[in-house]
Amino acid sequence: MQTTLLLDMAADAAPDRLAVGAAADGLTFDEMRNRARAGAAWLAGFGGETVVFVGLNSPALPIAVFAAGLLGHPFAPLNYRLSDTDLNKLLARTSPSVAIVDDDIVGRLQPTAGVAVVARSAFDAACLDPTHREAELPYVDPDIGVLLFTSGTTGEPKAAILRHRNLTSYVISTVEFLASDEDEAALVSVPAYHIAGISAVLTGVYGGRRTVHLPTFTPEGWVELAAAEKVTHAMLVPTMLGRILDILEARGESLPALRALSYGGGRMPQPVIERAMRLLPQVAFVNAYGLTETSSTIAMLGPDDHREAMSSTDEAVRKRLGSVGRPLPSLEVEIRGPGGEVLPPNRSGEIYVRGEQVSGEYAHKKAIQDDGWFATNDGGWMDEDGYLFVEGRLDDVIVRGGENISPGEIEDVLRTHSKVTDVAVLGVPHDDWGEQVAAVVVTSEPVSTDELASLVKGQLRSTKTPELWVFREALPYNETGKLLRRQLRAELSAPQAAA
Amino acid sequence: MELKPGLRLKSAVCDTEVVVVRPAPGDVALECGGQPMVAATAAKPEGLSLSPDHSGGTQMGKRYADDALGLEVLCVKPGAGSLSVGGEVLGLKDAKKLPASD
Missing domain, CATH: 3.40.50.12780 (ANL, N-terminal domain)
Structure with a gap:
């Protein structure tokens, strides 16, 4: 068809x-x-x-x-x-x-x-x-x-x-x-x-x-067009939503025609969605999770899920505001472990999906398995009721404001600096951008962050320039020599990164 | 006729046209208005008429399915006949509507 x-x-x-x-x-x-x-x-x-x-x-x-x-x-x-x-x-x-x-x-x-x-x-x-x-x-x-x-x-x-x-x-x-x-x-x-x-x-x-x-996109332009055209439905990435809320609040605009807002394409910080639900009480919010290779949405947190989670005193239900909801009925989702085994609820692994909308295919390369299952390369887990929680890209791609940023190329640029001996670039949670780019650097002599930032900016674009810099004596590796990004991410996501 | 996904069929006795969305294994005779449907590109057979028992009509944009066979078709042009396989009328299927644009 x-x-x-x-x-x-x-x-x-x-x-x-x-x-x-x-x-x-x-x-x-x-x-x-x-x-x-x-x-x-x-x-x-x-x-x-x-x-x-x-x-x-x-x-x-x-x-x-x-x-x-x-x-x-x-x-x-x-x-x-x-x-x-x-x-x-x-x-x-x-x-x-x-x-x-x-x-x-x-x-x-x-x-x-x-x-x-x-x-x-x-x-x-x-x-x-x-x-x-x-x-x-x-x-x-x-x-x-x-x-x-x-x-x-x-x-x-x-x-x-x-x-x-x-x-x-x-x-x-x-x-x-x-x-x-x-x-x-x-x-x-x-x-x-x-x-x-x-x-x-x-x-x-x-x-x-x-x-x-x-x-x-500009938040001002979005609000003005939404009001002028009596827009009823819209889709946003989380970063856009936060900036739109600022404008709505500043102008006292309530967008009465707006009925439904769906969002996706990155981690939605819980404070932002809670604020959105307070500022736009008439709007039905939908969190849609999907990938390019799956022809868009594969799981959805619907308006009722949002309201239920928001008003619940049950911690498990409230937590669902941070989930991407349940898989669409027209497809199947499984969480699998490193050995390919299907994991039970509440266990974290890789998200797999199967269904007719799933292409899982690239030019010159088929990424889908013969039985139709596609490995999303996203980590996540499901609760007992089938709500899916996405933890991020398994391969550590940074998603900043809906833009996917590969840490590898930023690391490559930083490594070209004569005093940089080791470096790890990773995404840490950020309330406006979903994630921000952080660099953990090991140097032989002190180097200013300005110098390192302008090196990256000169060779890549500004969105790829790390916003958070940490200097360390050494980077953590496991016994097989694999960089422990998760550990770094956890350390950097602690209070000092929240500022 | 083998009903492959994407195959477009038209009714021999009314304006109905459908596209196969989910195929059924083997040869399946899909009927509309009580008469076998033909490929959309084929000539309409002459001399057939709409059976009163199969005149419920088809609705544009609706999906019709035979759950036992696994067959599912989408009506892309409405008509006076209703869809059936071996005389058994196909059931109507709703889209699992997304509650918002995306």
């Missing part, structure tokens, strides 16, 4: 309903389909086997997603926040392709063999061109729907493959067709290159809910 069928169904059943944009002048589902068809006909002229998207959120995003599907090509959104070098490197990996690129980003791209770059303004214009709108599209039956470059543990991004059947399975098993009320609007502020940005396109269309895009 193709993702384009989801749009066809919505456009057939509710052609005049608003699909995307402002209530005053948004596009209908019928018009979205017309533009996607025109866009596909136009893009076909550039050749290529993949449709790349480099740009901010706008109505062009869903149109491009469906145009790629109608062409039969995978849709590959790239992270425009990458450095020019990394962005060009990724773009080259998509060849042969056609890339729809925001006009002000085109200049950052180098000419690349096999990649045709088109400005988004040209794509937008082509979608309105009568010649393309009337063009006949050949029948296609594509397999791969989306290629998402994840920030891998080695630092080199991996291309996760999401097939049409994974994506459509997720949508039809979790969303009731056109069940949204006509006055509902979802505010999407996660970028297109995040799995939540892609699944928002598909679930929004299938549910018949209008999507409003925030081109780039």
